[in-house]
Structure formats: C-alpha cells, structure tokens
Amino acid sequence: xxxxxxxxxxxxxxxxxxxxGGAFAATPAxxxxxxxxxxxxxxxxxxxxxxxxxxxAIDPVGRENWExxxxxxxxxxxxxKGETLWNTPxxxxxGYADCFADGPAIAAQYPRWDRERGMVVTLPLALNxxxxxxxxxxxxxxxxxxxxxxAYIAYESRGQITQVEIPADDPRALAAYxxxxxxYFARRGxxxxxxxxxxxxxxxxxxxxxxxxxxxxxTTHWPVYRSDxxxxxxxHRRFAGCNEQVRAKAFKPxxxxxxxxxxxxxxxxxxxxxxxxxxxx
Amino acid sequence: MTEDSxxxxxxxxxxxxxxxxxxxxxxxxxxxxxxxxxxxxxxxxIEAAEAARQRADSVGGEWRxxxxxxxxxxxxxxxxxxxxAIELANDAKRQGELGYDQALGEQHxxxxxxxxxxxx
Amino acid sequence: xxxxxxxxxxxxxxxxxxxxxxxxxxxxxxxxxDLVLDGDPEVGRLVANDRxxxxxxxxxxxxxxxxxxxxxxxxxxxxxxxxxxxxxxSQIWDATLKNPEAxxxxxxxxxxxxxxxxxxxxxxxxxx
Numbered sequence: 001x002x003x004x005x006x007x008x009x010x011x012x013x014x015x016x017x018x019x020x021g022g023a024f025a026a027t028p029a030x031x032x033x034x035x036x037x038x039x040x041x042x043x044x045x046x047x048x049x050x051x052x053x054x055x056x057a058i059d060p061v062g063r064e065n066w067e068x069x070x071x072x073x074x075x076x077x078x079x080x081k082g083e084t085l086w087n088t089p090x091x092x093x094x095g096y097a098d099c100f101a102d103g104p105a106i107a108a109q110y111p112r113w114d115r116e117r118g119m120v121v122t123l124p125l126a127l128n129x130x131x132x133x134x135x136x137x138x139x140x141x142x143x144x145x146x147x148x149x150x151a152y153i154a155y156e157s158r159g160q161i162t163q164v165e166i167p168a169d170d171p172r173a174l175a176a177y178x179x180x181x182x183x184y185f186a187r188r189g190x191x192x193x194x195x196x197x198x199x200x201x202x203x204x205x206x207x208x209x210x211x212x213x214x215x216x217x218x219t220t221h222w223p224v225y226r227s228d229x230x231x232x233x234x235x236h237r238r239f240a241g242c243n244e245q246v247r248a249k250a251f252k253p254x255x256x257x258x259x260x261x262x263x264x265x266x267x268x269x270x271x272x273x274x275x276x277x278x279x280x281x
Numbered sequence: 282m283t284e285d286s287x288x289x290x291x292x293x294x295x296x297x298x299x300x301x302x303x304x305x306x307x308x309x310x311x312x313x314x315x316x317x318x319x320x321x322x323x324x325x326x327i328e329a330a331e332a333a334r335q336r337a338d339s340v341g342g343e344w345r346x347x348x349x350x351x352x353x354x355x356x357x358x359x360x361x362x363x364x365x366a367i368e369l370a371n372d373a374k375r376q377g378e379l380g381y382d383q384a385l386g387e388q389h390x391x392x393x394x395x396x397x398x399x400x401x
Numbered sequence: 402x403x404x405x406x407x408x409x410x411x412x413x414x415x416x417x418x419x420x421x422x423x424x425x426x427x428x429x430x431x432x433x434x435d436l437v438l439d440g441d442p443e444v445g446r447l448v449a450n451d452r453x454x455x456x457x458x459x460x461x462x463x464x465x466x467x468x469x470x471x472x473x474x475x476x477x478x479x480x481x482x483x484x485x486x487x488x489x490x491s492q493i494w495d496a497t498l499k500n501p502e503a504x505x506x507x508x509x510x511x512x513x514x515x516x517x518x519x520x521x522x523x524x525x526x527x528x529x
Binding site: 026030031034035038181182183184185186187188189190192194196200201243244247248249250251257 | 338341342343344345346347348376379383384386387388389390391392393395396397399
Binding site: 372376 | 512
C-alpha cells in the first residue's frame with residue numbers, strides 16, 4: 001500500500017471513529033427538550049410546575065402524608081441553623097456575604113462551569129472554597145452544617161428558575177456534561193441498573209413499596225430532610241444512596257463524577273422552579 | 282488410590298517423562314485440590330482479588346461489597362481459616378472482573394431510544 | 402435543515418462506523434451447560450421472597466408474596482410462557498440476553514445468588 005493511500009485509509013477510519021463517537025449526537029439543548037417532552041408525555045396530567053415535588057407529584061397516597069409533614073416542616077431547624085452560620089463572621093472578621101455578593105439567594109447560580117478552574121462548581125463546593133479562602137476548615141459534604149447552610153440558601157432562593165449554562169465557547173464544559181450523561185445512563189453495580197432504569201421508564205412504578213420519582217424535578221429541592229435518614233442530606237448523599245442500592249461503590253461527594261452528574265441532570269431540569277429545602281420519605 | 286501411590290506405581294514402571302509432565306500440569310491446581318490450603322495460597326488469592334478490585338475501580342466500575350469481602354477474607358486468613366478466605370477472595374475477584382467488564386461495556390451509554398432516537 | 406443533515410451524516414456514520422461497533426462484541430452466555438436444574442422449590446420460594454437474596458417480590462407479583470412491586474410482569478402460568486426450564490433459567494440468569502434493555506438484575510451472571518439458590522429459585526418459579 002502506498003503511503004498516500006494508507007494515510008487516506010487512516011483518515012477515513014478516524015472520521016468513522018469520530019462520527020460513531022457522537023458527531024451526529026443532538027446538542028444539549030435538543031437533549032434537554034427531548035427529556036422534558038418525554039416526562040410531560042409520560043405524565044400528561046401532571047402540571048409542569050408539579051414535577052419539583054418528586055414522587056408526590058404522581059402518587060396521591062404518598063402526597064397526603066407529605067402534605068401533612070409539610071405543615072410542620074422537618075427542615076425548619078436546618079434553615080435557622082443555616083441562617084446563623086451564614087451570619088456568623090469567620091475568625092478573620094469576614095463572612096460568607098463577602099464571598100457571595102448576591103447572597104444568600106444564590107442557589108440558581110449553581111452548578112456552574114468555572115472557566116478559570118476548568119471544572120463544574122457546585123454550591124457546597126463554592127461554600128467550602130469561601131471558607132478556605134478565609135482560613136476556615138472545610139465542612140464535610142453530605143450532612144450537618146453544610147446541609148444547614150445550603151438549606152438556608154435554598155430557602156432564600158425559592159422561586160428562582162433552574163438555568164444551568166453550558167458555555168458554547170469552552171469545549172471542556174460540554175465534555176463535563178457528556179461525562180455526566182454517560183454516568184447517568186451507564187448500568188452499574190451488581191444489580192446492573194442505570195439511573196434511567198429507575199427514574200425514566202419506570203418512574204411511577206413501585207419498587208417494593210416506593211414509588212419511583214421521575215428524573216424531571218430531581219434537582220429542585222436540595223437539601224432534603226429524609227425520614228429514612230432522620231436528618232438532612234445533600235444531593236450527593238442521594239446520589240451515593242442510589243449507587244449503593246444497586247450495589248455499586250458510591251463515589252465521593254463532590255468528586256468530579258458526581259459534580260458532572262449534577263451538571264448534566266440540573267441542565268436537563270432547566271426551567272424548573274427551585275423549591276428547596278424539601279422533605280421526603 | 283492416593284496421589285502418592287499413583288506416583289509410586291508410575292515411577293516403578295519407569296514413566297519418568299509422564300511424571301514430570303503430570304507434576305507440571307497438577308502444580309498450578311494444587312491450591313484448588315489440596316484439602317488444607319496454606320497461608321501463602323490464601324494470601325495469593327487475596328492479592329489477586331485486590332488487583333481485580335483496583336482494576337474495576339480504575340474505570341469507575343467497582344461494586345459496593347468487594348472491598349468488604351476482601352477485608353473479611355483477610356480476617357479469615359489471619360484466623361487460619363484459609364479455605365474460607367480463598368473462597369471469599371475468589372468471589373471478590375470475580376466481582377472485580379465483572380465490574381470492570383461492565384464499566385467497559387457501558388462507556389458509550391446514552392439516552393434510551395424511547396426518549397431520544399439517534400437514528401432519526 | 403439540520404434534520405436532513407443529521408440524516409445524511411448518520412448514513413455516512415453507519416458505513417464508516419460499522420467497523421467500530423463490530424469491535425465491541427458482547428459475551429452472550431446463559432447458565433453453564435453443566436448446571437443441573439434440580440433445585441428445591443420450597444427453598445426457592447424463601448429465596449425469592451428474601452430481600453437480601455432474590456428479592457423477586459420487589460418487582461414481581463407472585464402467589465403469596467407480600468407488598469409486591471410493579472416493575473416486572475406478574476409471575477404466573479410460567480410453563481405456558483417458557484418452553485423449557487432451561488429457558489426460564491436463562492431469563493433469571495441474565496435477562497439482558499433476551500432483551501438488552503431489561504431492567505432485571507442478572508442473578509446468575511453477577512452471582513447475586515449462589516448456584517444452589519439459583520437452581521432453587523428456578524425450580525420454584527417453574528411451579529408458578
């Protein structure tokens with residue numbers, strides 16, 4: 001084979017590889033539209049602004065219990081503890097408000113693509129960055145003070161609209177979204193489920209006694225007071241729980257895998273109203 | 282007939298070559314065959330399980346219980362219960378292999394066709 | 402129109418990308434041929450209902466099972482649904498063999514059940 005010919009063959013092969021690897025993939029915006037259309041068509045009687053209530057948007061029995069619980073919300077202590085934390089100055093006299101000029105109602109600004117750092121920054125991560133910039137020890141990520149702080153911020157942000165951006169001029173942002181997407185749809189664990197297996201076509205079905213919630217609405221209401229936990233937990237705590245129930249090893253909270261997963265899932269939920277903190281079974 | 286007597290009768294008949302061949306074939310199976318595996322066999326199984334676990338982890342495919350199983354196998358080995366340790370370690374190794382294969386097979390996971398039909 | 406472009410691109414990709422998809426073969430394998438399907442249906446019933454073991458009740462309605470889930474079909478009249486016990490075993494071993502999108506754990510392939518538990522469950526389900 002001549003060099004020219006083999007170069008040509010190589011080029012053909014490479015183009016084939018690129019195309020097979022997703023050049024005819026839809027844009028994130030098209031994927032988001034297909035995702036939202038799917039759930040609206042699956043649950044035609046659920047109004048668009050009800051999905052943020054998770055399984056309670058589709059399960060009348062569960063909803064009754066939940067409405068009773070919401071009369072004396074179990075997350076109220078967390079909100080007031082969080083408010084105190086927000087207003088208590090660091091040892092150096094500065095505080096969270098010095099890091100977050102628009103604070104505390106900043107939930108809709110996260111997760112976001114951080115161009116300088118080349119990574120997805122979530123709200124809990126940004127809070128710890130603020131602490132470390134002020135020589136304070138970082139908080140643990142799944143529960144406790146971080147959940148209190150995020151609960152307060154979520155409460156102050158109620159009514160804001162999810163609006164995650166994937167900047168078109170930074171391919172790394174799209175790569176992070178794509179990584180989150182692959183994580184979401186990959187079967188994992190000994191039980192061999194992907195997230196979609198439970199939260200897409202089986203949403204509304206019962207897994208033993210639990211009604212599976214649709215993925216539309218999954219990112220609106222964090223942190224959550226879960227009766228099962230008996231306390232507040234962050235979104236990444238829920239990710240870990242869902243990984244472990246299929247007998248996969250959970251990833252670390254705020255790991256790149258989970259931040260990208262949050263980026264992907266929240267982007268798909270663009271347009272959904274924020275209503276955190278929440279209460280769940 | 283015991284293994285020893287087989288060997289003896291074969292030696293008597295002068296089948297030296299087949300003895301050597303036979304030993305070579307049987308040696309690697311010793312761990313599975315002997316009734317009381319020893320410590321070194323248990324430790325080797327545990328090491329192999331740990332390698333398989335790490336390989337699965339390197340592609341994000343580790344399963345929930347694999348590390349715990351390996352820890353339990355270590356405890357069993359420390360208590361001198363080598364056969365049980367080997368069995369558990371082998372199960373853990375299998376999990377590592379399955380988790381690795383699973384992760385590789387799912388590298389291009391995507392929206393299901395009922396949500397987004399890529400062929401249109 | 403973007404949609405026509407996708408269309409053409411897709412055809413091109415089909416041709417050019419074929420070599421790529423062929424290089425990812427799936428190991429299709431059911432229960433080992435030498436697995437003897439002669440379990441104990443009574444033990445199998447317990448395994449099928451045990452949350453930490455078969456937990457078939459999490460997804461299937463079965464005779465005398467409590468709080469059944471609704472993800473999978475009702476397990477009933479099995480011998481009219483499966484031509485042989487071995488085909489039933491294959492479904493329980495790895496449901497993705499028949500349907501790649503199946504949402505049922507591969508009880509045999511992933512060693513969720515021991516071989517004994519597996520044959521016991523197969524025996525029990527075969528009686529339904």
